[in-house]
Amino acid sequence: MPFQVESMDSSWRQRVDRGRITAELQTILGKGALLHHEVDLLVYEADALVTEKSRPDWVALPATTAEVAEVVKLCDREGIPFVPRGAGTGLSGGCMAEAGGVLLSTARMDALLDVDAVNRVAVVQPGLVNLWLSRATTPQGLYYAPDPASQQACTLGGNVATNAGGPHCLKYGVTTNHVLGVVLVTPDGQVMQIGGRTLDSPGYDLLGLVVGSEGTFGVITEIVVRLLPAPETVRTMLAVFDHLDDASRTVSAIIAAGILPAALEMLDRLTIQAVEPYANVGLPLDADAALLIELDGPLAGIDSAAARIRGIAAAHDAREVRDAKDEAERALLWKARKSAFGAYGRLASGTHVMDGVVPRTKILEALRRIAAIADKHGLRVANVFHAGDGNLHPNILFDAENPDEHRRALAASHEILEMCIEVGGAISGEHGVGLEKRDFMPRLFAEADLELMNRVRMVFNPRGLCNPGKVFPNGRGCGEISHHFAAEGAWI
Ligand SMILES: Cc1cc2nc3c(=O)[nH]c(=O)nc-3n(C[C@H](O)[C@H](O)[C@H](O)COP(=O)(O)OP(=O)(O)OC[C@H]3O[C@@H](n4cnc5c(N)ncnc54)[C@H](O)[C@@H]3O)c2cc1C
Incomplete structure (x- = not known):
């Protein structure tokens, strides 16, 4: 039997006196620091993975560690699930209150x-x-x-x-x-x-x-x-390519030459077409790829490293390599890169932002296979990613009003994750597993690995009340309870 753990459901609601809990939370948190009306809770039903939604019963806005501890003790005493939440920019559903309960927002703890x-x-x-x-x-x-x-x-x-x-x-x-x-x-x-x-x-x-x-x-x-x-100096360069393959090879060649840029980011054609009309940084709309390369460190040596990068890019048929002429242009280039996810809204009403990682030398193969998977499903995929460390972000564009396209986008995303594993990578480079990728964990880890991880979690979180349903494959609906822990009355 594959390793699975059961996710907590919302049946706890039946045995809890809602009014009493609201009053107790209000006493702990003070005025204006508890949300419990339907309309206020709406904002908190998802993180940036907006396709998955579930509303919490309360949003607690504590201001101190002591208040957090009191809220958590209340949840522990009453058997109510609780979920920590920062800004909700997570892309894996990590702070979604799948089983309801208390969402513990740190919005007021910002000192x-x-x-x-x-x-x-x-x-x-x-x-x-x-x-x-x-x-x-x-x-x-x-x-x-x-x-x-x-x-x-x-x-x-x-x-x-x-x-x-x-x-x-x-x-x-x-x-x-x-x-x-x-x-x-x-x-x-x-x-x-x-x-x-x-x-x-x-x-x-x-x-x-x-x-x-x-x-x-x-x-x-x-x-x-x-x-x-802060580094003594920073040099930001933009290299533009007619072929994505050349850009990918340039990434490997820069690292192989022993140069370690502070950042080495890639934007593909669709991403350029999404960000340029908004950012106006002079990215050619007909280019196949652009590399945003940043060097930093002591002034001595930075010119020669930049010259070597220019040479490597030229040897891989870069159409153009230019330096940001001043801090304003540098900021604009980074704005373009960092706004890419939002800019995809210009191209499609839905974007499935993905996160996977492959060995750097496999970037080229991975990009080709991503394009083939997208083609097979009749979809477009835009790539913007941390090329230097092989952390891919294939972003699948779809019509959010079209359930069939949405279904195909999810199917394509699963195939892309499978591909990342096949080429020696993993299912997340940085966004985490959350609930989005929990069922992929057994593809990457042996049962014994997952058991051990689960045991570690049980040490910290023995009743499974803290952020239930995340990271581990979810047996809900299959009736399969975690091998050892269900018997002890623990929710995972
Ligand atoms: C446009 C965009 C770009 C992004 N780029 C990147 C990127 O370059 N690199 C990257 O790594 N991620 C990126 N992300 C994903 C996301 O921003 C990160 O995962 C970020 O670390 C989440 O922070 P948050 O405050 O929004 O956390 P949330 O989304 O609120 O929560 C994320 C997880 O952390 C837990 N958590 C939050 N606060 C606490 C706490 N105080 N104690 C315990 N657990 C807590 C939550 O339970 C949840 O599991 C991007 C997201 C967007 C929308």
């Missing part, structure tokens, strides 16, 4: 608590927006490196929970490389300090477990992050 410029460390509340941290530390010559394309909206709590990546993670590493400690409210309401302000702490690496646990280990209420000194 920058401390900046220690000498030790290059900041302490933040989880609801702080990613970009705000770098903006706030710019005067000290510091910044926070992981920069998801959603950084204008997504929160550091969500970033830690999903181990978010971003364009500059090619050189600097993903979120886990920049987190030193967290305060975690465990699913029984205990407050734990994990890690701290130093680079390492003795004992098991619990911090490593919590980062990327997708809200299934508890609620993160404080985060200690590393800050980096």
